[in-house]
Amino acid sequence: MKTGMVVFFMCFVIFFGLNAMAAETAYPTRPIEMIIGFAPGAGTDMGARMVAEQSKQFLGVDVVCVNKPGGAGRVAMTLMSKAKPDGYSLGATTSSCIVASPHLESVPYKLEDFTYINQYGTLNFGVSVIQGSPFKTFKDVIEFARKNPDKLTVGIVGVNTTDHIALQALALSENLKIRFVPFDGAAPTMTALLGGHVMVVSTASSGYAPHVKGGTVRLLVTYGEERMEQSPEVPTIKEMGYPSLVIQSWYATYGPKNMETSIVKKLEDAFGKAMMTPEFKKVADHFEIYTKKPLFGQELTKALSNHYKNNGELYRKVGLIK
């Protein structure tokens, strides 16, 4: 009887010991949830879903994507700032929610509230016109605005987005009066352009790329550091003489703050490998969000806080904040 008890007791201990060990070594042990702050079908969503889908093979568990759109990504970020940092709640968003919005509105989160995992894409913005437009270059547009104050209509996707702010800064420095017409998505903005209701539009690549490919729209200038691979003949805003208006906006995955370093490292690894898969590259190419040298972890965090600081200065200069 007594031996039986001892054996039973030992099994008990071993069982629990094994369990405890198992819990420690294996992250992840159950599906991970990735909250996407935008509607399905948008650039953020497609890229994130690809990363999630491809990283399954490297993590061993499902990464389940859930859309929680709202406030241009802000609702999701607010929810994530309160989530548990156990590595099972992650998010995907655009960097403007982190480095731009907090300057302009009171949001209940800060840059420091999150652990940044990796950058999975770049938002390339550009100014485009309809194929038959009298504007042949970006300089034409600026000249028109100069000679006809208050006449140029520029379609933008949402108010105080990164490209909108850049254009406002441009208008301020050149003393131009431009009328910005906001739309709530890249698609309505492009539609308005095609219908001739606005003269010029500024959108991310997910907006103009398909139409440029289709031949109905002409890209005048891009906001990146270098010319885009897909459109090598299009100058950058830097070349046009406005280096301070270069925009960097990224798609990034993140989690709540205080996530364990080993977990973060595992995720960085898995997501990085996911981004090297041909399936991911295909999608990234199509939405033109592909990044040659994506940033991870610490580098990403540093870059984001630099952005945040630079944006603050830019906005003060433009007069958006005091």
Next chain:
Amino acid sequence: MKRLNQATSLSLIGLSILIITSSLKIGVGNLQAPGPGFLGFLASILLLVLSFVIFIQDSKRGVGEKASFGWENLSKPSIIIVALCSYALIFDTLGFLLSSFILMTIMLLISSPKKWYYHIFVAFIIVNVSYLVLCKLLRVVFPVGIFRIQW
């Protein structure tokens, strides 16, 4: 009934005043350049005026049909409302399967004369069938709660 009607129109009046003040705070602008509160302002003024008219109409009219306001008639809806609110509160904590099961049992219990174990059985079946269709077939994601009940 008359009281209820009056209460309703009064609440609408109250709501419209609330929205009017909010609209004024965020900026109404003018007709050339409407601000964010412009249409909200107009709509709530319209609502205010109309609710006022309705209020006067209701007050003038005599007591209409005798409303069925006894506890007998309102008991079921009230219980369901309370159950639903509790459900929303415990949903994330207890997870889909458990909280839906509790809710279903309550709903079946209050409306049917059959024995309690019959209801528990039916509730169990219904909740699991819906879980099957939604979670497994349509791949919807539900919370699992602190007890991690899922299959």
Next chain:
Amino acid sequence: MEFYQSILLGFQASLQPINLLFCFIGVFIGTLVGVLPGLGPTGTMAILLPITFYAPPLSSIIMLAGIYYGSQYGGSTTSILVNIPGEPSSIVTCLDGHQMARQGRAGPALGISAFGSFIAGTIGVFGLMMLAQPLVRFALRFGPPEYFSLMIMGLIILIYLTQKSLIKAISMGALGLILSFVGMDIISGKIRYTYDIDELLDGIGIVPVVMGFFGIAEIFENLEFKGIRTLYQTHIKGLLPTLKDWADSIWAIIRGTVIGFFLGLLPGGGAPIASFVSYAIEKRISKHPERFGTGVIEGVASPESANNAASSGAFVPLLTLGIPSNVVMAMLFAGLLIHNITPGPLLLKNHPDIFWGVITSMYIGNVMLLVLNLPLIGLWVQITKVPFRLMFPIIILICIVGVYTLKNSVFDIWIMIIFGVIGYVMKKCQYEPAPLVLAYVLGPMLEKSMRQSLIISNGSFKIFFVRPISAICLGIAAFLLITAITGISKKKRLEVVKELQE
């Protein structure tokens, strides 16, 4: 000749076994999704999109498209049976459809809905084929001023949806407008009326509101009285529409199709608006408008045809210009891009097999849906015999789940409960839910278009009258308004005369 060759090419592609299979899967899932209130085609398509990476491009698009127009078929089922719209475009079907079910005529209602959807869908695809290019140019001429005038017209149509007190209907409309403005304002970026509740940043959400207002409120009402055995007291009178039903509805179907197709074309327009407008116009030109809302079959045939025609029309901007008219089209767009296919003017040139393959698959899909849905009518009608005390918990559960799946948010469940209570109280006080919902749907576009137009015109209101399409819409709106008011004042005069005589 070339045209027939293209169609042949299309059918060759779409009749291949794998495409037939994907088509069936798509419409089946679509119907299921449409029937379940709340869960919409977008969510399902997002979940299934990764599967399309591994499937051939045409099959993937056929499946995704099938989900979309399949959901338009299924949406009317719950509207008719339990007064809960499965899709926003089926809200109007509740008005007459549910009344018909109460009179034991759920079968004919479901039947005419299926047939109407089939006819509209087929004609819509036909229109898509023949008229895509010229129509899209027409659609592009709709800019912010035109949308504004269209919305004004829509709001005036609100008046035609009412049975009871006009003042109460207008106040519901005003309330609907106010509710639609909650959230972040697109033009200024400011946050309005949210009182610091984060989840309201994107607005209240039409689905929880509609489910609460229509569905939950109705259940509360039914729970009041003791002794309700089944959902409806009357006999089931027949499973299919009678000849008379057909005679009554055939013109409604045709009108609905035309209206729906045109409204579906407009980017941002879409099925819900199409169904509202079609219903209102049907009521306006009917010889017995006062019977609408009590269970007339045209009240079901018209909106159901409209929303299916609209879903065909919605494909036009995508396939011809590469502009998605709504979120569903955006998903299809993404799906095409993944396979190296850029929708737009070059689609027809570069990938004629895809273009015609998708279009012809829509015919096949419509036939499949008819075959799927008709036998199901018998099944659905049996459901009406289930005792209410068993049905209502299931309905409530379905509503809760439907609402939750939208944004995985418990907050939405709260919204549904709150609006359920509000709806319940409102019903008791003789306020109607439909005007509120219509105003809620139209509000955002109304405001957006107005402010965008004023920015474009630099503050001048002339822009609404100078542009032809906008002027026409406003003219129609004014006409409807005047005839409504004169109609009413006649009634009022009669009332006053009666009162004086007493």
